[in-house]
Amino acid sequence: MSEIVFEQVRHAFGEREVLRGIDLTITERRVGIIGSNGSGKSTLARTINGLLAPTSGKVTVDGIDAAKKGAQVRKKVGFVFTDPDTQIVMPTVAEDLAFSLRRSGLSKPEIAERVQDILTRFRLDGHAEHPAHLLSGGQKQLLAIGAVLIRRPEVVVADEPTTLLDLRNARVVADALDSIDQQVIVVTHQLALLESFERVIVVDDGAVAFDGTPDAAVPAYRESVL
Numbered sequence: 001m002s003e004i005v006f007e008q009v010r011h012a013f014g015e016r017e018v019l020r021g022i023d024l025t026i027t028e029r030r031v032g033i034i035g036s037n038g039s040g041k042s043t044l045a046r047t048i049n050g051l052l053a054p055t056s057g058k059v060t061v062d063g064i065d066a067a068k069k070g071a072q073v074r075k076k077v078g079f080v081f082t083d084p085d086t087q088i089v090m091p092t093v094a095e096d097l098a099f100s101l102r103r104s105g106l107s108k109p110e111i112a113e114r115v116q117d118i119l120t121r122f123r124l125d126g127h128a129e130h131p132a133h134l135l136s137g138g139q140k141q142l143l144a145i146g147a148v149l150i151r152r153p154e155v156v157v158a159d160e161p162t163t164l165l166d167l168r169n170a171r172v173v174a175d176a177l178d179s180i181d182q183q184v185i186v187v188t189h190q191l192a193l194l195e196s197f198e199r200v201i202v203v204d205d206g207a208v209a210f211d212g213t214p215d216a217a218v219p220a221y222r223e224s225v226l
């Protein structure tokens with residue numbers, strides 16, 4: 001597993017301080033981040049692969065500073081967005097997956113093999129040549145996750161990957177995330193997703209309000225909003 005370290009991470013959007021000194025060391029394979037709307041979860045998640053640079057403090061992944069060495073960190077850490085439409089760029093499903101590997105240096109047959117592997121794993125084989133925009137919500141999210149996994153990152157950060165989905169599709173995507181060998185960090189409001197996780201971090205008003213097992217963290221979060 002990678003070691004993701006937050007050291008006194010602060011972030012402000014203009015005058016508004018959104019992360020207020022986060023200290024965390026994450027080495028677990030399954031980590032959830034929960035908390036109220038606007039508490040700073042997405043901001044926190046985005047600092048892990050350098051999508052957003054903290055105003056002060058730093059985030060490192062295996063010692064690499066995510067803000068300073070973004071490209072290097074993004075090779076290790078893939079990011080799955082809530083809305084797969086923002087991530088799907090190519091017309092067909094197979095092309096979209098292959099597009100992720102455009103700068104990988106892999107040969108055409110190697111790319112084709114990886115595309116096929118993802119299509120099979122996420123049961124998208126029947127849709128390889130279909131327009132990506134015609135997939136169902138769940139299938140689109142699987143494609144978005146697949147487009148991240150195809151690069152074989154060591155860590156996958158997913159920001160509310162099941163929020164836009166119905167119950168069945170949410171289940172499919174949750175199972176897909178569960179099946180990943182890599183380290184996974186998931187921001188979610190769907191607390192059931194976290195039952196099998198090793199660690200759950202509760203964020204409140206830009207700070208870590210609780211940090212522990214799902215059994216302890218979920219009730220702590222529930223109580224905090226009563």
Ligand SMILES: Nc1ncnc2c1ncn2[C@@H]1O[C@H](COP(=O)(O)OP(=O)(O)OP(=O)(O)O)[C@@H](O)[C@H]1O
Pocket residue numbers: 013018035036037038039040041042043044
């Ligand atoms: N680009 C931005 N410019 C200004 N303020 C922002 C920006 N992005 C987020 N914020 C503010 O930062 C705060 C934290 O936002 P963030 O998206 O991290 O919350 P969140 O915990 O992910 O919330 P949600 O559960 O609703 O997704 C919010 O008050 C939000 O309005």
Ligand SMILES: [Mg+2]
Pocket residue numbers: 041042043159
């Ligand atoms: Mg968010």
